Amino acid sequence: MKLTMYLGQVNHGILKEHDHKVASFLQIYSKHSEKLLNETPEPVYEIERICGERLPPPWTEIVFHHIMACMGVRDGDYVAAYSEQSNAISTFLREFQAMTNWCLETLYILNGDLRRLAVQADKQLEARGDKPSKLEDCARTINKSFTACITDRAPLDASKKWGTYNIIGILFRTYFKLKSHNLCKNILRAVKAADLPDLEQFPMAHQVTMRYYTGVLSFFNEDFKKAEPDLQFAFDHTPPHFHNNRRLILHYLIPTRLLHGSLPSVRLLQEFPELSTLYQPLATAIKTGNVQMFDEALVSGGSRLISLGTYLTVEQSRGVAVRTLFKKVFTSxxxxxxxxxxxxxxxxxxxxxxxxxxxxxxxxxxxxxxxxxxxxxxxxxxxxxxxxxxxxxxxxxxxx
Structure with a gap:
């Protein structure tokens, strides 16, 4: 795709306020960016000049930095790509309050790509022997996007508050990658204090993401009564074709349910072979009261459970296996x-x-x-x- 054609498409989307169209053209890992970069690249100064001629501000800068970030990815320089993407978001956020909420899709794409680039940039920095600092910087930028959404004062039907939970999902994923779960508490307190519509009024995808993360946070705090309904909601409302997402939810939902003797069905485990290997022996041990089998299964799957942060919870369910055995003594x-x-x-x-x-x-x-x-x-x-x-x-x- 020629640069002028690409910019023409972006400009048309901006003028018509086509949210998904503009967002798709500003997504780094997309067919549009790939086609653009397949053309003979103009010199940087020429790209900047053409952007200035073809686009209104602030989109001139936003799109220019996006193209530079794409070129960084193409060249394998993720540190440079991250820097350009960060500049694109900074420019976007400076004008964000003056925009209407049609631009929320672009906000999601810019932040999501920033997180992906930060992960890759930190890997490069580590390989060079430098401190991996981009993901932490990324979290601060996404936090600014969150603040911009939650504090928007436009009337509700045009409010950017409708983007709050989507941005929280990106932010929490970043915090989890940083193993900074405690930072999520500040965000949840801000949500509680804000004048937001009820979560049920947001798109289902936003609800699922939010309920998943609040469920996992409750799980880590050992508040299993609160964790289970959130995780169950997330699982029940995640379409089957999102197989990896459903498997991730089950990594926390199954241990939560084991604590009160609710065992995963054979059919469910067959759908997720990795989970079957991990949990089928544990479920069988709990059902039959075979404490030795439980201990052996816990040792076998221990390293995987530890990596997920679920080992101690699964270990607690040993008491359910013991209870089954003791109840058999009572019955006999x-x-x-x-x-x-x-x-x-x-x-x-x-x-x-x-x-x-x-x-x-x-x-x-x-x-x-x-x-x-x-x-x-x-x-x-x-x-x-x-x-x-x-x-x-x-x-x-x-x-x-």
């Missing part, structure tokens, strides 16, 4: 409400877990504390006295 003894500690010790030994009676007492005490069992332990008599009513209550009510 005609549901008597007085059971000796040694009977539970024998059951554990049967599934390959050899512990002394003191350890068994400790396990029973934890079961009672976590609400998995109702009763008390007579330490002197080494007996568990179970409640006459519902000694093994439903696990849903005991979710942490």
């Amino acid at each position: 003894m005609d549901r008597t409400n007085r059971l000796s500690v040694s009977q539970f010790q024998t059951a554990l030994a049967f599934v390959g877990v050899k512990v002394d009676e003191d350890e068994v007492e400790c396990m029973l005490a934890n079961m009672i504390y976590n609400g998995y069992i109702r009763g008390y332990i007579s330490h002197e008599k080494r007996v568990l006295v179970l409640s006459q009513k519902d000694p093994f209550p439903g696990l849903e009510s005991q979710q942490q």
Whole structure:
């Protein structure tokens, strides 16, 4: 595509306020940029001159920096490309308040590409032996975009506040990459204090992204009661063809549900082979009360669970496997409400877990504390006295 033709298309989109059209022409990894760069490139000063002739301000600068960023990507210089993309966004944000909300799609594209370039630029800086600093700088720029959206004072039907949650998604993805989850709290506080429409009024894609991130943040804070509905909503409303997104949600949703004995179906795991390898043995162990199998599966998948940050949560669900086994002891003894500690010790030994009676007492005490069992332990008599009513209550009510 000739530069003049490209700029003509961009200018037409700007004049007609065609949001998706302009955004697509300003996307670095797009067919338009690829076609443009396949042509013989003009000298930089010539590109700048032609942009000035063909486009109104501030689009002259925005598009020029976009083209320079594309050329940086083409040449494999991601540090230079990042710098140009950052200049494009800075120019865009200076004029953002004077624009109408048709330009939100462009804002999303500029910020999303900035994040991608920052990741690549940091890799290059590390390879050179320099400090990787672009992703941190990127987070500050995206934060400015967030502020510009959430503080917009235009009437609601024309407000740029409608872009708030989309920008939050890009910002949170950046914070997660930086392992700076704590910074998300500041954004959530700002959202709570702002005069925003209810989340349900935003596009479903924005809702899903927001519920996913709030679910994961609650998961990391061990607030599983809050995490589960957010993650479940995100999973239920993510179309099946977004396979990788659904798999990512399940990495946090499955451990959350394991804590109250809700096991993933075979059909679900078959859809995600990686998850099947990781969770099928754990689910089988919980269902059958085979504590030894659970421990072996936890060791086998440990490195993967640690990398996801879900290991400790999955480890907590061991208590559900122990509960299943102990309930089998209760059932096999005609549901008597007085059971000796040694009977539970024998059951554990049967599934390959050899512990002394003191350890068994400790396990029973934890079961009672976590609400998995109702009763008390007579330490002197080494007996568990179970409640006459519902000694093994439903696990849903005991979710942490």
